[in-house]
Amino acid sequence: MIRRWRSVLRTPLGIAATALTVAVLVLAVVAPILWTDDANAVDTGNILAGPSGDHWAGTDNLGRDILFRTLVATRLSVELALAATAIAVVAGLVLGTAGFVLGRRPGRLVSAAINIAVAFPGILLALFFAVVFGVGATGAVLAIGFAGAPAFGRLTQTLVAGIESRDFISAARIAGVGRLRILVRHVLPNISEPLVVNATIGAGGALLSFAGLSFLGLGVQQPRYDWGRLLFDGISSIYVNPASALAPGAAVLIAGLAFNLFGESVAKGLGVGVVGGIPALPPVVPTLVTDEPLIEESHQAGTDLVLDVRDLEVTFPGARGPIRPVRGVSFAVRRGEAVGVVGESGSGKSLTALAVSRLVGEPGRVDASRLDLLGTDLRARDSRAQRQLLGTSLAMVFQDPMTSFNPTRRMGGQLAEVARHHQGLERRSALARAVDRLRSVRISEPERRARQYPHEFSGGMRQRAMIGMGLMGNPALIIADEPTTALDVTVQLQVLDLLQAIREADGVALVLISHDVTVVGEVCDRVLVMYAGRIVEDLPAAALSGEALHPYTRALVAAVPDMDTDLDQPLAVIPGRPVDPADVPPGCAYAARCPLASERCRVEDPALVPAGPGHRVACWHAGEPIDIEIADREEVRVP
């Protein structure tokens, strides 16, 4: 959190705006303490003087120093602006959350009221309130505060609506948590950031409005003075001493700008997500290069390698030193081959895929001794050629296709954009290709569908369209990360069939990431089993049931129910928990959960070594019999 706020400070504009805002606030505190006497000193011999050495901005009609008065006025001006903003925020919050607290129907009334209020020009409302509350500082604060409330109400309402639809709100309601409590505990914390940002910007606006009201004579009255009042007084003598109006005017401008820019840069800083403010990573130790003859062989095999990954590591900065969720993964994918990646959640499957497609963002760091896609080294610096290669030769399919599409643009256009961007096709032929690709992923009436928006596609169609998007280029490799997890079985089957067909037709290689061993076993030729950021077994899919050697693989296979699982037995479960990447034990990472673990396992990490044709395994006791009793030993306790 703090990190995100800190990132605001990393842009030049952010620094400038913050410095300016802090300066204004400091001035507001100290100026009246230091200079009140100077500001009130009447010098009758020096009335309405222009700027001079004694009075840098000249004097007013009582001979008081304009500059000092402007400085001292900072406090009142800022106070009034903040008070008005506070009123606007509080009233806005009440309005904006009324719908949530009161329920559907009263909520609708409130929102209609807000809509009407928002439609009124703010200054008009302010004038109206000024008349109601009377001329003076209090009236002006209330006026500006309430005039700002509808806009805040609308903002709050929108933000609340976004949060309200999330399941955690439903879950809290089901748990019997009251609406007010949900509002305070769940809703407000989740909308606080945009609110704070907008309040800051609002404060800048309030400052300007105040100056406006005071200038019109509707704000602060003599003998108190804020910038607007000074401006009002200064204007009358502008021909005698222009500085008398310019000084307070500049103050309003600078302070208003400071708040505005500060708010804007905070918004920008928070919008970009979790970047920045993290200490630089210590250099990563050179990766251990183990002898992996199988990979070596495939290197010799040469040209038919689509993807060649060696010693891949992904590192993130953590609170207690770098965390490495992927710890030296080596594998190769041949042309037309389907490789499955299975493993528990957190085992590093997705990160491996993201690293290959260069999608691991800051502050993550990817290292590898080799990372070749079609013979091109992906470790090189980001270049146009590389993006081109990734854009056309590699297709990524994610679990949730909805988030991968822009909801406001037509499907056809989004697909076409890929071709225009990477292949330089012009609009019409790109669109034609998009329609063709939609057809190739078996979307019926592709011409009509291309004109539809993502939400008009069903989940399965979106997923197919996503695959179609990947096919806009001529991919040699499709990486699909849990492509069917969000889909129905029948649709899942269609998507898997489609991937299979593409593979067979075009010789496209497939890396299918899934936690479902059944799916992977059915679709793939070869399966990589990942555990704690390592590949622990690499085996032909046909060998999964029965010939798997690693105790983890065997447990994984036994843990999935299928249509002939014995209903009287508990499912095999893997005792214990997955390894926390922040805390990887020495020796074999699986030792704590492994029924075969021996002393050696706890100290020495087994390397991935060949164990028969097309089979690699990392285990000191590979293939040794496991007492089924032990595999089932974890009793699930009941409260």
Added chain:
Amino acid sequence: MSELRFDDVTVRYGHLTAVDRVSLTVPAGQVVGLVGESGSGKSTLARAAVGLAPVSGGRILLDGRPVPTRGRRRPLQMVFQDPYSSLDPRMSIGESVAEALPPGRSRDERRAEVYRLLELVHLDPGKAAVRPALLSGGQRQRVALARALAGDPQVVIADEITSALDVSIQGAVLNLVRELQRELGLSLLFISHNLAVVRYVASHVAVMRGGVIVEEGPTDRVLADPGHDYTRELLAAVPGSTPSSRPRRTP
């Protein structure tokens, strides 16, 4: 032991009838599986039961009385499908679980209970102070499960709770579900698209499509001898159901 009964329930969103006169009973202490494609109304039916969807016809009864949807005591709990949206990103997982505990316990008791629940779902209780952002999808779903159990419910509706889970935890969760059902007499409406999972957990199964239940019966009967075309289609789509492509594993 409690019985959950949907009696001729209809749920409409505007002109769309999401659930169309569905009658379904989850007998006390039993597990009923509900399968069907997305958009068939499974989740809507579940949400109606906990008061999150408007019931425009029929009744939902717990032991013959309307399901309480107000007050702190909620004997009907639900676990949601999407672990990314079902936990408040601003709250530690321990707080999320604690929030669902029935009121009236000391601070220490609550903490101990949260620890026990986290342990129950195979999460490190030491992580209770962690925010969900640091957990993977599978870990989040375990938290959601712990939260539902925290309310000490009589009936739980599990909406696709294993579809986002790892196989290893899925097995443990399914075992847990069966244990709870047997020993606590928990009644469960288990919504899933995975027939193998439903077969393992549920004694009864209902197949839903287009807002109506097209087939219903004892699980073994429905799976062995499906009476509706759609059930047959579902069965054919189960991965590994084509014997040629996948060798049977030996136990």
